[in-house]
Amino acid sequence: MNVRELATRAAAEASRLRAKYGIGPSDAVCPFELADRIGLSVRLIALSSLEAIYAREPSPVILLSTERPAGRRRYSCAHEIGHHVFGHGTCLDQLFDDDPGAWSSDEFLAHRFAAGLLMPKIAVEAAFDRRGWSLKSPRPNEVYVVAQNFGVGYTTLIGHMECTLRCVLSSVATGLLKQKLTQLRSDLAGFQIDQDLLVVDDHWGERPIELEIGDVAVIPPSAGFTGACAIRKTKPRVHIAATISGSGSVALNNSRSIEIRVSRPRFTGLARYRYLEEPADAE
Ligand SMILES: [Zn+2]
Incomplete structure (x- = not known):
């Protein structure tokens, strides 16, 4: 072949x-x-x-x-x-x-x-389209949001869009790759982000929101959070900060509820147990 x-x-x-x-x-x-x-x-x-x-x-x-x-x-x-x-x-x-x-x-x-x-072609196209973003000349923050929505790396999505889907020119991809991710995360959150950042919007879909302790997810201002695994904060932008292993849910505007799962960084063991709640006296 x-x-x-x-x-x-x-x-x-x-x-x-x-x-x-x-x-x-x-x-x-x-x-x-x-x-x-x-x-x-x-x-x-x-x-x-x-x-x-x-x-x-x-x-x-x-x-x-x-x-x-x-x-x-x-x-x-x-x-x-x-x-x-x-x-x-x-x-x-x-x-x-x-x-x-x-x-x-x-x-x-x-x-x-x-x-x-x-990242099938139809899904990538839909992810940009439903947010009203250009697939041919996306901004770095837009590519970042979509990559996190699919759960893949920023550079992975750019490489896929350039070399496999061929929806962005090499010059566009090169420009996107110059973006410093630490800066991008902090700009999106409105404060300094030391670990990972997700941006959960009303177009997120069904996939559970997966975070490690210390990660942050910006959520829509009206979105509620239920659970003990994270803390919801309203400033500078509404977000949740993952604090302990466990699960919870985020309720979006369209009354959909998305599961949130928090695990320890560098968790070892069966992946299906990674966000099980730990006893309060666990290290
Ligand atoms: Zn292999």
Whole structure:
């Protein structure tokens, strides 16, 4: 199979899997949840030199490095789901090479499957369109909001829009990549952000809001928050700050309620337990 055929096969399989599990064409996906539903257990462990591992035997499991940023872990999880659905054998993924030309066909297939699962063309177009933002010449803050909505990294979304979807020119992508993320986060929040920042707007969708302790999510001014895992603050902009492991919910204007999940940074163990509430005397 040539590269184009592999890309077509990967996108088709991602689309088939989304449909099989009732994920709408423009919905964002939580790959951890999807892996669970497929029967793949996902475990977070400290892997300093590896991105992720997929092992088929004795029972299928995905191991993800806690050393990587949250968006990267989700992308790696989707990539390893790809190895699973394509029937590949046990696979040790080192830090991904940025040059797709250096990849084996299995790696290319898993990579494009992950992109198709997390950021299908129709979903990316819809995410910009429903916010009234330009897909061809987006601003850095707009790309950031959409990337966080899909749960992927800022640079990952830009690379996907430039090289796979081909909806932005290289010159536009280069300009977007010059943006300093620390500055962007602080500008969006209205105060200095030391960890991660999400912007949850009325277009967020169904995917749970996933935070680590110390992360912040800007929410619409009228949105309410219920739960003990975060604190809602009103200044300088209405936001919630994640404080302890646990879950809660954010009620948006359109009366939809979105689950919020908070985990410890560098949590190790089964991914499905990452936001279980901890006893008050836990360290
Ligand atoms: Zn791989």
